[in-house]
Amino acid sequence: MTSSAPKTQETPADALPKSWDPSAVEAELYQGWVDAGYFEADPSSGKPPYSIVLPPPNVNGSLHMGHALDHTLMDALSRRKRMLGFEVLWLPGMDHAGIATQIAVEKELAVDGKTKEDFGRELFIDKVWDWKRSTGGKITGQMRLIGDGIDWSRERFTMDDGLSHAVQTMFKRMYDDGLIYRAERLVNWSPVLQTAISDIEVKFEDVEGELVSLRYGSLNDDEPHVIVATTRVETMLGDTAVAVHPEDERYRHLVGTTLPHPFTGREIPIIADDYVDPEFGTGAVKITPAHDPNDFEMGLRHNLPMPTIMDKAGRIADTGTEFDGLDRFEARVKVREALAEQGRVVAEKRPYVHSVGHSERSGESIEPRLSLQWWVKVDGLAAAAGDAIRNGDTVIHPASQEPRWFAWVDNMHDWCISRQLWWGHRIPIWYGPDGESVCLGPGETAPAGWEQDPDVLDTWFSSGLWPFSTMGWPDATDDLAKFYPTSVLVTGYDILFFWVARMMMFGTYVASDASLNAGENPGKVPFKDLFLHGLVRDQFGKKMSKSKGNGIDPLDWVERFGADALRFTLARGANPGADLSVGEDHAQSSRNFANKLFNATKFALMNGAAPAELPARSELTDADRWILDRLNHVRAEVDTAFERYEFSKACEALYHFAWDEVCDWYLEIAKVQFSDDALAESTRGVLGNVLDALLRLLHPVIPFVTETLWKVLTGGESIVVASWPTATDLDADLVAAQRVSDMQKLITEVRRFRSDQGLKPSQKVAAKIVGVDAADLAAQIPATRALAKLTEPDGDFSATASVEVRLSRATVTVELDTSGTVDLVAERARLVKDLAAAEKELAQTTAKLGNEAFLAKAPDAVVDKIRGRQQIATEEIARISARLEAMGTQ
Known part of the structure; x- marks a missing residue:
């Protein structure tokens, strides 16, 4: 006899739509929260x-x-x-x-x-x-x-x-x-916007430019001269020194002397500064204090003149040379050509790839420029x-x-x-x-x-x-x-x-x-x-950008998958300080999760589930106690993760609890318990309580679907103002958990056998289950039969195949009548595969236990665990070999 709600009877589930459609409810729900x-x-x-x-x-x-x-x-x-x-x-x-x-x-x-x-x-x-x-x-x-x-x-x-x-x-x-003070200092200058800009508005890009080596001083190698290299040859119009390292013997005789500037006639002093790397290039660098941050600092140290050679628009200005009025890029070409005519260009390298700062807003390359600005002393x-x-x-x-x-x-x-x-x-x-x-x-x-x-x-x-x-x-x-x-x-x-x-x-x-x-x-x-x-990257870990065409519009995901799917995808990938990669597959998975939650809750409502005061734990089934204990554990896990800002851990814990444990196992077990008058009412209460708490735990990340479901499930005003689930002070029932774990293993192995044999998921097979009492699984047999699609055998039962599953207390054998249904070739293949896995496990554990160095260092608990694995592998080999022999093959 079943006590589940008849299909013709109206249930709270009727207050829900046929399926979850975020676009139909999200805007109204949100406005309701704001209005309230x-x-x-x-x-x-x-x-x-x-x-x-x-x-x-x-x-x-x-x-x-x-x-x-x-x-x-x-x-x-x-x-x-x-x-x-x-x-x-x-x-x-x-x-x-x-x-x-x-x-x-x-x-x-x-x-x-x-x-x-x-x-x-x-x-x-x-x-x-x-x-x-x-x-x-x-x-x-x-x-x-x-x-x-x-x-x-x-x-x-x-x-x-x-x-x-x-x-x-x-x-x-x-x-x-x-x-706060006002002073002339070097800034990031945008010639297009004609303003100083902040560091965050400067984006560095690799560009193909040129490296020009030019000669100051005499063109005769026997007379005083130095060679310097630059990627911006036009800035030499603002050079006010050439710097070398104080201990560089090559230039020590030149320090303190001057060399004439090729265009301005200005005398350029040779100075010594520890900043210069004597191993880099020629060991000599040109100094343009008004147009380079490092040169500016050196200019301050040596009290150098700092002429600004460009106006606000990036044109050469006030140099008194033929280049005045030229755009800085035009000047780069003209200055190089003029130096070459004088015989001062020693070498040119093109293309020369180097990093150049660009304005994020206007796109042009930034010009370091000496400018009168306001500053904060930091x-x-x-x-x-x-x-x-x-x-x-x-x-x-x-x-x-x-x-x-x-x-x-x-x-x-x-x-x-x-x-x-x-x-x-x-x-x-x-x-x-x-x-x-x-x-x-x-x-x-x-x-x-x-x-x-x-x-x-x-x-x-x-x-x-x-x-x-x-x-x-x-x-x-x-x-x-x-x-x-x-x-x-x-x-x-x-x-x-x-x-x-x-x-x-x-x-x-x-x-x-x-x-x-x-x-x-x-x-x-x-x-x-x-x-x-961290940063949100595309599914391949690449930074999103318009130029790459790999950007994702979050509103597109909201429209296609719902806001909850967008949010869950992002929160599930958010680990402190780490970048996260997202793609459409992730959003679809999150949408499927919302759908799964919706369908599970609707099913529960159709069967009368609702939060309720539960009977004493001793009156609950093992599955009831197990799922309540798992809920309590996951709640603690989620609390810890949230307090540590470990959003990914919180979401993973909730996802697997909801999908793997509530939907895949407890809901299926609940279907069996609903059919038992003695268990139906408490099962409805347990399922209702679990879903109530689960929806509240999920609400911070997926607010819309949880609000929709929780209001129908509980009749409450809004999950937004509901209380957060609190811990129970009861110890977890470890015996119940082990029984449920053994039942899950037994069902899983039978399902695997059925799949290997090509049996349809809905096809029922007559079977005897041997070793139930020794395994302490008597109370789990109704659910085992229902979930593994096993029927009670009749008087003409004759087993044609069996599945042996080693559980925590004993080995349980499921003897099945698969006549006319089992593919013997597939069954032999499965057993051979299992035998190979067991033999590999035996070889690995035996090798470790035979390693004296390992045994001398390993803790006793570790050694005991390996011995246990070795024993199980030995028993599995014997069991599978016997099965293969019984089938007429070795």
Whole structure:
């Protein structure tokens, strides 16, 4: 008699669609969460705080795979902590992206043949704001599509009034403390954008250029001369020295003398400096202080002149030579030709492949250029940022990234914070008519007739304040008191230096502010944990790029496979500090997992499964106790993995528990138990409890399908605000686990035998199972027969084949009547294969046990285990040989 729900009876499963279709439900589910206010944080709550600030995407950006990974991991952390009873703030916002946004708007103007100069600064800025309101922020809509559980009521923008107030406050304070200054220094200069750009906006590429060796001094080998090599021969117009190593005997007689410049008539001194490698090239190098970082440092050490030989557009200027007015690349050719005419080109090598920095935004090669800029003095700030990690105020995950952090902050150079743009935070320095200057803080005004510095601040300056400016700093706010310092920063290791270091410097600099110390935790650092994940690469491990055509649009995957599939694919591959490779096969696998979960839960609902108070464990079956114990173990495994930011481990544990243990085994066993009136009700409760906990454990990573299923399974309001599964205090039933393991092995071996014989999966075979009592498997026989498709034999039963399976307590023999069904040739082949495997195992274990050196070093437990393997192999050989002999072959 069966107590499973009749097919004509209405069940909770009827509330679910026929199959899982993410596109039909995801948008509505997400909007429901937002409307319910589940993601809004309450600073007056008595719950413990947990806070993350979203690394602000560019206002002109769109979601790429790196964003999708970032957001999936942050959302998973936030959702889990919310379920654990924390007051969670995940704060969103966007970066004004100075260069990128200005370029985007200028391109729109260019369509009408206009430039920003046609409008002037104020009108152009108005147009940028118009663009931001109408076109910018596309990415926030995409964030909703992947399920970001963000507090949209707190959305910020780096150019809004509150953050602008914070930027001006920080600049003023640092200027007054002597940490911001103006000086001529070498910068990364973009001739196309005509501004300094940051290191992160410089991408190095191998290019085919030329290496020209040229001769300074006499063309007569017997008279004073030196030979130097360069890949940028045009920069020799700005040479102010030739350097050699102090101990290089070849040039010691020339140190302190001068040689005439071939074009300018300037006398070029020969200087000695330890920087020069005497083993490289000729051991002599040309020094152009205004156009090379290393040369600049040498120029400072030797007090060399530093003439700038190019204008802002990259044209040769102010050299007093025939090359003035030429583009730098035209000049490269003309200078080389002119030197050759003088007989000074000693050698030329083409092509000469070398690495050259290019502007990420505009594509042209960067020109190191001496320029008057604003700088942050970083020595003390960088030291504090390093000490924050050394002292454990902030913990880097994984710890293997710490050396990279220290290598950067312990050797950091002063930071150029000015940009020659119009869109951005204007530098709050004002100049008077007589050369006076003043730095103005918020609310302060300059005297009439004074003019503000035309430059704007590097975008990283404002985004460096992000963890606390977004919560209201410099004012003392409830958000700061509750949620600062933030709990964790989640970001890729590739921007460890550029953004993370800035935030740490600013955060430690203002750590003593009363506004950051009003809560329970002092604001020593901007975040307590720093989790660094790797880069998303294609399925072959290659970096994704438009030029290679191997980029993947995460929104394409959302449309085709669902947001859960995208998220699970990324989280399942996310190990701390390691890159992850993803391809369409991974997304399909994740979609299949969501489908499997959906179908399993629907089946359970059709059979009346629901969370319930369970009877005493002694009244449960071995399979019930086993699956509950496995759930408890996996829950602990998942908790540990999440706390260590090991998302991959958490996902792997849940995937295999859900698919391999719940779906492949317990659901099948439950079908058998449903047919037993004495077991049906408790089975429904066990299955309901397991699915309830499993869905909650999976929810942080795959929120949509788990919400859909959990609400129907439990009748609860939303899994978003459900509690996280808690551990039971019961010891695992190891005896039950062993019985289930033995049953699984027995079923697996019978299934393997059936497959080898070509039996259809649904075909039932009469069989006797011998040795059940000795193996302590009596209670497992109904499920064994059902899952292995074995029927009770009738009176005419005659075994034609058998399968012997060695279990933990005894060997069980399954005698089958396969007359008319078994392929004897296939059976012999299977046995021969098994015999070969057993003989190989016997040979390997015997060899190890005969190795005196191994026995002398190996622990007793290891030796005993090998002896056990040897004994099993010996018994298997005897058993299989007997079977082969009985079949008439040897």
